[in-house]
Amino acid sequence: xKSRLILxxxxxxxSGCGQGDKATGNAPExxxxxxxxxxxxxxxSYPATIKGKQDVEIRPMVSGFITKLHVDEGAFVRKGQLLxxxxxxxxQAAVNSAEAAVETAKAAADxxxxxxxxxxxxxxxxxxxxxxxxxxxxxxxxxKAQLAQAEAQLxxxxxxxxxTNVTSPSDGIVGTISYRVGSLVSPTVATPLTTVADIxxxxxxxxxxxxxLLSQIREGGSVNEILARMPNxxxxxxxxxxxxxxxxxxxxxxxxxxxxxxxxxxxxxPNGRNILRSGGTGNVVFPNPMHNxxxxxxxxxxxxxxxxxxxxxxxxxxxxxxxxQVFKLNDGKYYYxxxxxxxxxxxxxxxxxxxxxxxxxxxxxxxxxEAEYQKALKDQKEGNIxxxxx
Numbered sequence: 060x061k062s063r064l065i066l067x068x069x070x071x072x073x074s075g076c077g078q079g080d081k082a083t084g085n086a087p088e089x090x091x092x093x094x095x096x097x098x099x100x101x102x103x104s105y106p107a108t109i110k111g112k113q114d115v116e117i118r119p120m121v122s123g124f125i126t127k128l129h130v131d132e133g134a135f136v137r138k139g140q141l142l143x144x145x146x147x148x149x150x151q152a153a154v155n156s157a158e159a160a161v162e163t164a165k166a167a168a169d170x171x172x173x174x175x176x177x178x179x180x181x182x183x184x185x186x187x188x189x190x191x192x193x194x195x196x197x198x199x200x201x202x203k204a205q206l207a208q209a210e211a212q213l214x215x216x217x218x219x220x221x222x223t224n225v226t227s228p229s230d231g232i233v234g235t236i237s238y239r240v241g242s243l244v245s246p247t248v249a250t251p252l253t254t255v256a257d258i259x260x261x262x263x264x265x266x267x268x269x270x271x272l273l274s275q276i277r278e279g280g281s282v283n284e285i286l287a288r289m290p291n292x293x294x295x296x297x298x299x300x301x302x303x304x305x306x307x308x309x310x311x312x313x314x315x316x317x318x319x320x321x322x323x324x325x326x327x328x329p330n331g332r333n334i335l336r337s338g339g340t341g342n343v344v345f346p347n348p349m350h351n352x353x354x355x356x357x358x359x360x361x362x363x364x365x366x367x368x369x370x371x372x373x374x375x376x377x378x379x380x381x382x383x384q385v386f387k388l389n390d391g392k393y394y395y396x397x398x399x400x401x402x403x404x405x406x407x408x409x410x411x412x413x414x415x416x417x418x419x420x421x422x423x424x425x426x427x428x429e430a431e432y433q434k435a436l437k438d439q440k441e442g443n444i445x446x447x448x449x
Contacts, residue, residue, distance in 0.1 A: 086421045087420055087421065088421045088431075089407045089428075092355075092405065093404070093405050094355060094401075094404050095402050095403075098348060099348065100348050102347055103345040103388070104343065104344045105342060108265075109261055109336070109339040109340065110262050111337035112258070112259065112260045114256045116251035117142060117254065118246065118248070119244045120222035120225075121223060122245035123145040123245075125144070125145055126145065127240060128143060128239065129144070132233055134232070135230075136227045136233055138229050142225050143224075143225040144223060145225065145244065154220050157213035157216040160209040160213070168205070171198050172199055178191065178196075230259065231256045234255070237251065258333060259329075261329075261337070264323065265343045266322060266323050267321060268320055269322060286309065286310075291305040292307070293306070294306060294326075294341050294344065297341055302335070304328060304329050304331075307327055309325050309327045310324065311324050349386065353402065354394070355393065356393060357389070358409060360385075367394070368380050369399075369400070371400075371405065371406055375419075376419055377417060377419055378416060378418045378419075378420060379417075384398035385397070
């Protein structure tokens with residue numbers, strides 16, 4: 060019994076098995092479809108690296124010990140929000156010293172200005188020489204220059220004091236925090252304090268070959284015109300799902316990489332729901348619709364020496380082995396025929412490995428074929444082995 064069940068399964072797996080041995084003597088039955096033109100929504104995909112629209116490294120402007128962390132990793136921050144505090148004691152002292160120096164220089168400049176005014180009156184009365192007056196005026200200029208220098212030093216000291224409060228330069232998400240409270244940092248540290256990634260919009264960086272690029276920009280024009288004609292693109296995430304919002308290609312490199320023959324490109328995607336993260340990966344998907352194309356199951360084709368063939372059923376049910384041209388893209392289930400078939404042709408969609416040119420068959424519809432198969436399964440389940448083989 061077991062051997063008969065195995066034999067039945069093997070027979071059912073072969074298209075047209077036993078169909079030509081019926082008592083009627085008819086030619087073997089094969090499922091046949093009539094092909095028609097349709098629209099194929101094909102796509103091209105390119106591996107992409109996802110980055111925030113603006114990833115800003117946060118580095119200290121002054122040296123000192125970190126006294127406080129005001130945010131944690133992964134926190135959303137606003138532009139100007141306080142991130143780190145650096146010990147301000149020495150910088151506050153420098154401000155106080157600079158303010159005192161300004162006051163001293165200002166007093167010296169005021170005193171010298173009084174002296175100059177007095178000398179001018181004396182010179183007007185010929186009590187002192189022009190030389191003495193000129194020397195006094197030069198001393199006044201020197202005092203004012205010293206005042207300006209002191210004020211500049213005060214501005215620098217205040218800036219350094221303000222730098223002890225490290226703030227965010229933009230809205231974004233805080234990355235890894237490399238230093239904690241008590242760490243000594245300086246403007247020369249190799250690793251930034253952290254990174255703030257502006258992820259309100261995301262860039263997807265990808266490359267396509269020179270040939271593929273030409274297919275997109277063949278009409279030419281200015282860069283803006285070329286980009287405007289490009290279709291909206293989609294982003295396939297690392298888990299295979301498609302990102303909900305479409306994006307636009309924003310830039311195309313003007314140089315082709317000689318090593319790879321590819322062109323670097325960048326697409327921009329909105330990220331209002333904060334799904335995308337800087338440093339992620341995915342695939343940028345370009346739509347590539349084909350209109351008035353014939354679509355056939357891949358099971359209907361047979362490959363011989365890198366060429367594809369189908370069996371066309373002629374009016375007298377005689378098969379003709381016909382070469383077809385297949386579009387390079389497919390969805391894994393169907394081929395898209397660019398040449399070799401026309402609307403209204405009938406082709407065999409099963410068991411093509413068992414067929415030969417000039418062979419006669421009995422065409423049936425896929426629905427009829429499925430009905431026969433289901434009947435055989437039912438007969439087998441009910442123990443009607445003889446019926447199942449008919």
